[in-house]
Amino acid sequence: MRALNPGSPGSGTGMKKSGKILPKTQGDLARLAGVTRVTVNKALAGHASVNSETRERICLLARELGYRPNAAARAMVTRQSKAIGALLINTDPAFRLYNLTTYEIILGINARLQEDGYLLNLVNVADLGDDTGRQSRVFTEHLVDGLIAIGRIPDAISRHVQEMPVPCIWADGNTWSAEHCIRRDERQAAALAVDELVRLGYREIVFFGSPTLSGPDMHYSMVDRHEGARSAALERGLPFREMLLDRDDAAAWEPGRFKKILSKTTGIVTGDAVFARRLSDLAVLHWGLKAGLDYGMDCCDDSRMILQFYPQLCRVSFSRFDLGFKAGEMMLDCLRQPEPLCPSQKLSGQWISGETAQKQPVAAARTAAGTGRGR
Amino acid sequence: MRALNPGSPGSGTGMKKSGKILPKTQGDLARLAGVTRVTVNKALAGHASVNSETRERICLLARELGYRPNAAARAMVTRQSKAIGALLINTDPAFRLYNLTTYEIILGINARLQEDGYLLNLVNVADLGDDTGRQSRVFTEHLVDGLIAIGRIPDAISRHVQEMPVPCIWADGNTWSAEHCIRRDERQAAALAVDELVRLGYREIVFFGSPTLSGPDMHYSMVDRHEGARSAALERGLPFREMLLDRDDAAAWEPGRFKKILSKTTGIVTGDAVFARRLSDLAVLHWGLKAGLDYGMDCCDDSRMILQFYPQLCRVSFSRFDLGFKAGEMMLDCLRQPEPLCPSQKLSGQWISGETAQKQPVAAARTAAGTGRGR
DNA sequence: CTGAAAGCGCTTACAG
DNA sequence: CTGAAAGCGCTTACAG
Secondary structure, rough: OOOOOOOOOOOOOOOEEEEEOOOHHHHHHHHHHOHHHHHHHHHHHHOOOOOOHHEEEHHHHHHHHHOOEHHHHOOOOOHHEEEEEEOOOOOOOOOOOOHHHHHHHHHHHHHHHOOOOOOOEEEEOOOOOOOOOOOOHHHHHHHEEEEEEOOOHHHHHHHHHOOOOOOEEOOOOOOOOEEEEEEEOOHHHHHHHHHHHHHHHOOOEEEEEOOOOOOOOOOOHHHHHHHHHHHHHHOOOOOOOEOOOOOOOOOOOOHHHHOOOOOOOOEEEOOOOOHHHHHHHHHHHHHOOOOOOOOOEEEEEOOOOHHHHHOOOEEEEEEHHHHEEEEEHHHHHHHHHOOOOEEEEOOOEEEEEEOOOOOOOOHEEEEEEHOOOOO | OOOOOOOOOOOOOOOOOOOOEEOOOOHHHHHEEEEEEEHHHHHHHOOOOOOHHHHHHHHHHHHHHHHOOEEEHHHHHHHOOOOOEEEEEOOOOOOOOOOOHHHHHHHHHHHHHHHHHOEEEEEEEEOOOOOOOOOHHHHHHOOOOOOOOOOOOOHHHHHHHHHOOOEEEEEEOOOOOOEEEEEOOOOHHHHHHHHHHHOOOEEEEEEEEEEOOOOOOOHHHHHHHHHHHHHHHHHHOEEEEEOOOOOOHHHOOOOOHOOOOOOOOOOEOOOOOOHHHHHHHHHHHHHOEEEEOOOEEHHHHHHHHHHHHHOEEEEEOOHHHHHHHHHHHHHHHHOOOOOOOOOOEEEEOOOOOOOOOOOOOOHHHHHHHHOOOOO
């Protein structure tokens, strides 16, 4: 049985460092300041119920002596960890199918949370499927005050998440309901891309995107872009074609397939920048055809990668950083006031002018529409 | 003064959920199982000192009733949070100068830490410079068991970090010492790129990279690639030139500068993939010159972005995921056994064959070296 | 405005 | 193998 010291628990354990006492606890500080632990606590919390002079004296002392509060102790008593979990999918080291754009969302979330003193914990849920596997402690313990699921989350995991005793925000994922979701308006983005091509005088629209149009592997954004491009083209009375192929399957990019599509009057809309990059590389290497001169091309997506690897691409921009920032904001709103639930948001895209689509001479465009290759 | 209940603190607070009692604490479980809290604790921890039958009964009960341990309570008493902080620089929302490849390192770190039940907290240290600014709680509280600094960290922040009472690993940054650092061997990478060009018959080496060769903004990798390429070229007796320019300054990429550099015998070594992409776009658009056919080009870097935006690039690959994974490993080693300190590591790169450099006919190459353009 | 007391939920050293 | 007791460092409700 150890000796009890109810008057000042944790006191007597201050360590020395460079001649000074390093106070480990508020009790240590209290002894040094000649007040009780409660006063120290209130002073550090900025409570008005402490004499302002005393308060400043204590705060100064704490700063000088390098006192650091113990987050765990506070979390236990306040029943909040001030930490949020970010759920990431597809980061399994065996596959490494991670999506770099997720990082931009994460940085946005973190920027907002950090403003309010919240921390962001990364949670890889790639292999949560098998219950026998090692789950993150985030799922098995009381550890975070909320969760933000990023991107497409498998249904099994979504259900698991919904049973957690903390609020969850769905950021840029396939999950969509009236509350707690935040997404890009990709139909609007595709329509914007089509409109720009029309404005420049292109006379037919070809959409490049992924084939599995509503399979479980498909992200909502690709589905919405496809539908947005199609309906925009039809509304404007333009011929619409689609080239649906696997972005990463070399065989699908056999050049012969694409030659006859490209003409001065063709406006390409690509689902993402990889399609744009692949197509333009192929066209210039095989036939010397240049985007903007020999055909037009707009992309529905933007990202930091595009800024580095295809800056001249005409595109619709959604800042994923902003999306994340807003998701963080939504989470903080939920925590401040659980009811009513936060309404979902759809962000709209901005047009970024590039060089891969350019004004077509009206006459030439008309002729070209007939002959297939004008000017 | 509240009533004391020393026999079973926290008991009596179990909540009901779908007809079952949801045990909040080990005390709740203990009452349900008819044992003491200590036995529950030991059983859940897998202690051998509990009868195996009792142990399994308790674990089963806990699982069935959905008991979740309180991480903060455990952290307080064990004095470890089982969380590691990842220090990120340049993520300031005002600038957004973040580097996407950092994400690959982070995922690697997280994969390793998650295996051992550790969490990763993201810490944006972009504006730590001004003490008045809002610092992350990671720096002001006892919150993480260790820190991993990723990439180039400003000196002021490095010093701050070194004063923290937890171990720190320096992953892929400019900081280098005998312990606790992990880096890519970029001199070796550049030498590898040069060797491949030599093997294919290119007769002169031109290095493309950033100009500020040892300023505070420069990452070690660019400096090492430059020196590695130069010394490798000189060792092999090849003429060596360097084109140092700002990657992101459009004026610096004025095409006229580059035309005379490109020839069938020129082997370009680029510091990173953005240089490679810019140069090859420019060459094909302005003069129809193609990498691999009209000149050779190797890159010292690899990343997931390159896989998407320049897969045919000849390059040296360092998996940043692996680098992060090893940094996580190093951190866990430090925590298990603080002494002796973990020795630093330098990772070596792997060659990835592409199409941007190809075997030159020996005779043609010789002629070309004289005339400037052969075949 | 200040302080003595209770308690957050867990772990551990010790006694039986 | 099991249990009663103490304590981790903090916050909060209450009394003075």
